[in-house]
Amino acid sequence: MSDERVAVVSGGSRGIGRAIATTLAAQGCAVVVGYKGSASTAAGVVEAITSAGGRAIAAQADVADEAAVAAMFDEAEKAFGGVDVVVNSAGRLALSPIADLDLADLDALHRTNIRGTFVMAREAARRARAGGAIVNLSTSVVGLQFPSYGAYAASKGAVEAMTLVLARELRGRDVTANAVAPGPTATEMFLEGKDDATIEGLAQQAPLERLGTPEDIAEVVAFLASPSGHWVNGQVVRANGGII
Template sequence: MSDQRVAVVSGGSRGIGKAIAVALAARGRAVVVGFQGAASAAAQVVEEITASGGRAVPVQADVADEGAVAAMFDAAEESFGGVDVVVNSAGRMSLSPIADLDLDELDALHRTNIRGAFVMAREAARRVRAGGAIVNLSTSVVGLQFPAYGAYAASKGAVEAMTLVLARELRGRNITVNAVAPGPTATELFLDGKDEATIRRLAEQPPLERLGTPEDIAEVVCFLASPAGHWINGQVVRANGGII
């Protein structure tokens, strides 16, 4: 059996998840690229990884479906021998003032962002090997309180709370659990529906005076998932260029 470390990345077909999958593979991890609907995009990520000499397989899974998530972890064990790193980057975002919020959309958002995060975390807690890492994706909006982000920020606040509890529940297992909370990041999900003036205003907020990139976030995740970052545990890292 290979001694290669193995990562499962949900939401790995695009945006931040794709950058994380590619970056982990570049650091020698075998990667399960989890996706829900974008099969062709996931296949392209796998092709990019394998073309660079890495190992990866795509696996379709709705993160809120416990059977599908268990099957994704099964695929990691069958393809690569185990699971060492789990990154939950699958997410859904819906923007609306709280007074106007469609509750059906709230339920859909929370199904992916809260239930999905719990299902991924539960399976990770059962399967990640000693020395491993679990990294959840949150958002800096939990602290920044931007208008119209109430439902999204609430869902990610739940993810942060769960992350901190799980880190303590895994005492004695030598597994770290952290969350990374990106600020405004230039992904398709983030840019959708925003005009140039809004994007420019958001880019000017951090002292570094630019939007983050998916690669910026991937670097933070890779550090937390590496032996070098193993002393960081039970933390939420605000990766936002210094926005207060």
Template sequence: MTKEFSMNDQRVAVVSGGSRGIGKAIALTLAAQGSAVVVGFHGAADAAARVVEEITAAGGRAIAFQADVADEVAVAEMFDAAEKSFGGVDVVVNSAGRLSLSPIADLDLDELDALHRTNVRGAFVMAREAARRVRPGGAIIALSTSVVGLRFPGYGAYAAGKGAVEAMTMVLARELRGRDITVNAVAPGPTATELFLQDKDEATVERLAKQPPLERLGTPQDIAEVVSFLASPAGHWVNGQVVRANGGII
């Protein structure tokens, strides 16, 4: 049975994809705000260990846990580890993701399957486990992308998967009626991460940076601050929403 959360307890966050990029910034920000954090990772064990070291060096509590988000057994074990180490789960952030850029006409279907295994099946598995485990007063947050609305060429498969994430987020928010759990998605615009910058020349990056009225790329910390608000008691009245954190790009 799900344990009732008391505001006197330390909140516990599970962050998939927490070893690098936006996920790392989210893990560090939630820890700085007082949450114990499970830093989920797939292959970057050393990077995840460094995130844990940074959190614990600052006086926080964290563990790293290896899990492929599309593997329901591994994800359940990650949540088990959160409950065993810290007593429960209050916040779940699924920031694990895979990016493939190609015109729709040219995309290899094996790559499409691999992309959607992580971005769609993985998001579903994380949401399903979160729905079973998160305590009252908690929050479930998925990472989408502003490309769903911006429709950049080459992002067809990626945007399609994230459109599915937004749809399941809206459905889950309604399915958890009466549980006092919020479900939202955050949709970053162009953000200066290793994943985003790979295979882009300087001119492309500069062009994308000029598109928002704020005339810069987002940073992982920009996105982490939005996520941390939605995860906090202060953001608990926001529910069933997609927050497009993109500097005003339209």
């Protein structure tokens, strides 16, 4: 087990986060499945990993709560001996034209997407072992500028900015920091509130003519988190099937 890498995945109980957790486990990582709300859903991810021969635990934490995040990293170190990979996939989405946005929704986005990612990244920067990797989740909407995504794109633009700064601050540590920016991806959060015509229109935007899957995104994250992807650093990877 001496060469086992340890990954902490926030938002790991569903959607893209779940796919990331199970993919990292399949590649040999021990995984801490971070979750905020549903203990049973997180337990299901742990069961899926352990039944396939991997090692995993679940840890509850509001990513915006620095004490809870520190405790989650403590659990990782206690269970598995350290932390090598940190993936920030916990996120919140609110759609509205900027002119009509409820500022309470903006504050909620800020708390989870910006503060939450910052708190997780800060703890990762303090604890990640040499050879490690930090991967934050952004969105291709930062570049695509879809109407109604203004608040969400703004929050993820902040994620990209902090990621690129962090990569340079980690000089000498042998720890990378990158962001992955999915395009339209078939998750519960993305599909909610969209009719079939809207979903099909978004699927056709990519030259590959489909929505992404959580597994598509997880494979990109897993590469960046692996020794094979270690030379990629301080980058935003737009994993969106070729949407320009």
